[in-house]
Amino acid sequence: MSVRELVVLGTASQVPTRHRNHNGYLLRWDGQGILFDPGEGTQRQMLRAGVAAHDIDRICVTHFHGDHSLGLAGVIQRINLDQVPHPVTAHYPAGGQRFFERLRYATAYRETVKLAEAPVAEDGVLATTSSYTLEARRLSHPVESFGYRLTEPDGRRMLPERLAAHGIAGPDVGRIQREGALGGVGLDQVSEARRGQRFAFVMDTRLCDGVHALAEGCDLLVIESTFTDEDAALAADHGHLTAGQAGAVAREAGVRHLVLTHFSQRYPDPEVFERQARAAGFDGELTVAHDLIRVPLPQRGR
DSSP: OOOEEEEEEEOBSSSOOSSOOSOEEEEEETTEEEEEOOOTTHHHHHHHHTOOGGGOSEEEOOOOSHHHHTTHHHHHHHHHHTTOSSOEEEEEEGGGHHHHHHHHTSSOOOOOSOEEEEEEOSSEEEEEOSSOEEEEEEOOSSSOOEEEEEEOOOEEEEOHHHHHHTTOOTHHHHHHHHHSEETTEEGGGSEEEEOOOEEEEEOSOOSOHHHHHHHTTOSEEEEEOOBOGGGHHHHHHHTOOBHHHHHHHHHHHTOSEEEEEOBOTTOSOTHHHHHHHHHTTOOSEEEEOOTTOEEEOOOOOO
């Protein structure tokens, strides 16, 4: 059975705290794993969360600030130490090539795994597989930054009552799906369109076109909310979002499940982020992330 869930490894902004590790997020999407923004301590958080190096197929780095990338050295070395049997692809801002190389070769180790470097220089599609398309959009931060989005191909949902009405059962169900028609009955007569699931990962950024493009129609949106609304000027100055801004983006984009993360250590009460996102009008499912939780993608709706 396919699994689609977000494993949260760390949620701290800038510095780790007693209760929050640096950033780190693993998206399980069917049989693949995509690791986003491995900050310092990610390798240990993986152990605590039951995530193995073998689970990683892609690494996506939004930008090269330490809380989003210092864990790369350890993760890459662990992938090689454990001799992961499949190739791993790393996506990261092209302008940070020198940082990636420094982290990849921070110390001596034996390379046993093919790690493909795939720097991101502009908006667009990065990869297409049978179960998703991965794309990137430029964000607004003091250093070059990109957000990421996965989109599942649209499909068809078979309708049992219509199949029965046309006498289609057993192997013939698969046949009409493959061939598009059977005995004069078209596929659209016994099925309906099923929109593919959508996931987006939006880290350090001010409000910009890329934020809205990534969030549009998402089933699960992971987005930074470093500051509260009272500190909106500070957020803009440092290239970040507030909780209210994140909630408004999710409301306007029709997001089904919003995950807030990347919290400044200055706020002792994490519930303030949910209150402000709700005050901005978001009424869908909402999670204020904390380390080591698992967030499943919502069930497909009709």
